Amino acid sequence: MSGYRQGDSGLILNEPLLWEKGKKGRCGFSLPECDVDEVAFDAEFAGDGPNFPDLSEVEVVRHYTRLSTWNFGVDTGMYPLGSCTMKYNPKVNERQASLPGFSDVHPLLPEVRNQGALKLMFDLEHFLKELTGMDAVTLQPAAGAHGELAGILMINAYHKKRGEIRTKILVPDTAHGTNPASGALCGYMPVAVPVNEDGIMRVEDVRALMDEETAGIMVTNPNTLGLFEKNIREICEVVHGKGGLVYGDGANLNAIMGYVKMADIGVDVMHFNLHKTFATPHGGGGPGSGPVAVTRTLTPFLPVPRVEKLKDHYHLVTDYPDSIGRMMTFYGHFGIMVRAYSYILSMGGEGLKEASAHAVLNANYIKERLKETFHLAYDHTCMHECVFSDAKQEPYGVSTLDMAKRLIDYGFHPPTIYFPLVVPGALMIEPTETETKEDIDNFIDTLKAIAVEAKESPELLKNAPTRSKVRRLDETSAARKPCLSG
């Protein structure tokens, strides 16, 4: 396998836009004969209908099949996109989600006809509680950022209930951009907490910034440098001491399942990303699912409806006067919950712990093998991801972007680049637990080869990628003269 180059050229077919093909009068849909009389629609409100192209079924199938071949997914190859946990998405979970009893059911049927779905949700909540030690869970938020919003709304409601007005929220430098943006929706001004020379927060810094006008702190642990916030317990004590609450961003939960319970380290409220940790497909950017877990302190504020069990029956309960309310029309992304539930049952408790163990093993292995080649921002044992930079390649006029684009030619999805912001030119690698050692070795060897190219023939990197459907795209002109529809 050594030296095996997986990036190659295949036959790539061009495909026009949908409305550049088709002919009026075609249809790719089996329209039934109408078994009742025709009734004209009220002329006052009647419109012309949409101007869509008319296509046959074959045209539609070829169109999307060709488009799909221009995409790179986890099923295509290694996708070490830091902080996104691009692990393998098991196919059996797709089978469960497409069972008619889960996919073809209306959300407003009488509860007696929904018992299976409600039991699944109730049990999934229980699994998430057990993983984190938290007291209660809502599955309603649609995505991680939506879960953050739910969590911050609960913190806001908690302070309001106590008659307190707090206007600020602490957010470390390493945080995802969604953290300050979620805080802002509740009117909180984010206050940045710097990271120290070891890449983590200092207790003193938090102590100096935390006051009685600050609602709490949003912590990602492990943080986006892939480092465990070792001072987390003391930091939580400081925040609690001033009446604040601790929000845990669960984006990086894949590192610590079975090793750390968030409730034990002082977190009051946290979200999960079912699409990361629990292996549901990312779908080209969604749908995800962002359940939120809370301790007893915040339970009264959870969104409604909540799933409850009375004797042997499951119910959707809305009667919680302190609830922040509803976050979505119905109960969240149920189809994603089914997949995550199926994943947890496939893995079992031990399997989940092993997944975290291997995720951390893989990241440390990559860190160790590449740290001579690339500048490592913080050289400590990492958790599930490691962050390099382009500092060593910069003298050759080669940037992180160039190296990322060159990886594409070799058949890898690039890591996350230019994030976290605290590392200039960051290259954030999260291999996950589902890659084989051979693929990881191949990835490492490829990055080493790219580092040599950077020195010897940087133009190869500057011109990359050359084997993809398109070459580098002009993003500046796209933004200057936006063309968002055809």
Place this chain on the structure above:
Amino acid sequence: MRYLPHTPEDIKEMLEVIGVKTVDALFEAIPESCRSKEPLNLPRAMSEWDLNAHMDALAATMAPSSEYRVFIGAGSYNHYIPSSVPYLLSRSEFSTAYTPYQPEISQGTLQGIYEFQTMVTRLLGMDVATASHYDGATALSEALLMAVRKTKKKRVAVSSLCHPFHREVIRTYLGPAGIEVVEVPYGEDGRTDLAAVGAMDDVAAVAVQSPNFFGVVEDLASFAQVIHAKKGLMIASFTESIAWGLVKNPGSQGVDIVAGDGQSLGIPKAFGGPGLGLLASSKALMRQLPGRLVGTTTDLDGKRGFVLTLAAREQHIRREKATSNICSNNGLCALNAAMYMASLGGTGFKRLAQINHNKAEYLKRKLMDAGVKITFASATFNEFVVKFPEGFEKTYDRLLSRMIVAGLPLGRFYPELAGHYLLCVTETLSKIDMDQLVKEVTA
């Protein structure tokens, strides 16, 4: 475990490179006081076949629309989904990719979303549509926040005939930001009270759902006129996308922002989610839009390509000053909707909407003939409100045991409409199904 490929030999070799003895040693980076002492109390791993049996048993307790005759819509609609759509959607190049951060290897997703945006603008008659939101309620909440940003007024008007759950979500989103939400009452015709909006001052926007929660089509143009005179924005929402095959689109009626549910566009009901939030606006509001947008550009060789664009609005660049905290969209659901719209085509879309209308009107007429009162006389699409006879609850339960769900009781949402039911008919219900319902309810 079949998803974890490492052999003991692999692990040993890797640990040697790292220079530690065991994998657990790596976790010593976590202070002892933070580490769990107890193993996870979770079920043991199940084999694939045991798991399948377990899931089948759970699913078997449910009432799928393939077995039941479900006369409920109210934000989730049973439409026929062509086999080609889920088949194409299961192409894992689409489903197992993430956000197209690397456009050169994401052109499939990007062109697919660009086509989706285009078809949404054509469906709604608007200039710009986003790459999607979570659902109609969250899209509508974001639309109201856009209006507040644009007009700098901290009060919005929302029709009481917007979906009751949409209104609840709006309160969740807007309340803590100190934005006042005023509900606009409805009249005897089952339409939002236009005069009530006329009497309001200092509102950033009015949101009117059409077809509204009662299925009644609203006169959006009149609302637009009234609110524009007050320097507010006109927002239209909807839950049944198929309506736009027959009903005059919002863009042609002076609407500034449209937010709605796209679940009807070939997306399984899935117990309420994932669905699809559609959000579209006039060109003037483009830079206020939250969430992802795909635009065209060219590559180094001048070839057409697609990228995520106008990122300066978004959280990863603007952080707390972003137009929203939204990060992902419901990308795969957007692609799903695009595949469905492409399969129907313009001609098919209109015809499907007409069939839906014919069926709903048939049931309405049959019920009327049988002496059931139709609560509102106004024009409706797919859904309408009826008043069933006293003591209908018993009939409802009897029908349920015969696998017929006879509409949604409205008393829970509108106490003044206790005893009234919201009925929905789509192309999936036959004349026989409807005749049976009429026979049973009037028996």
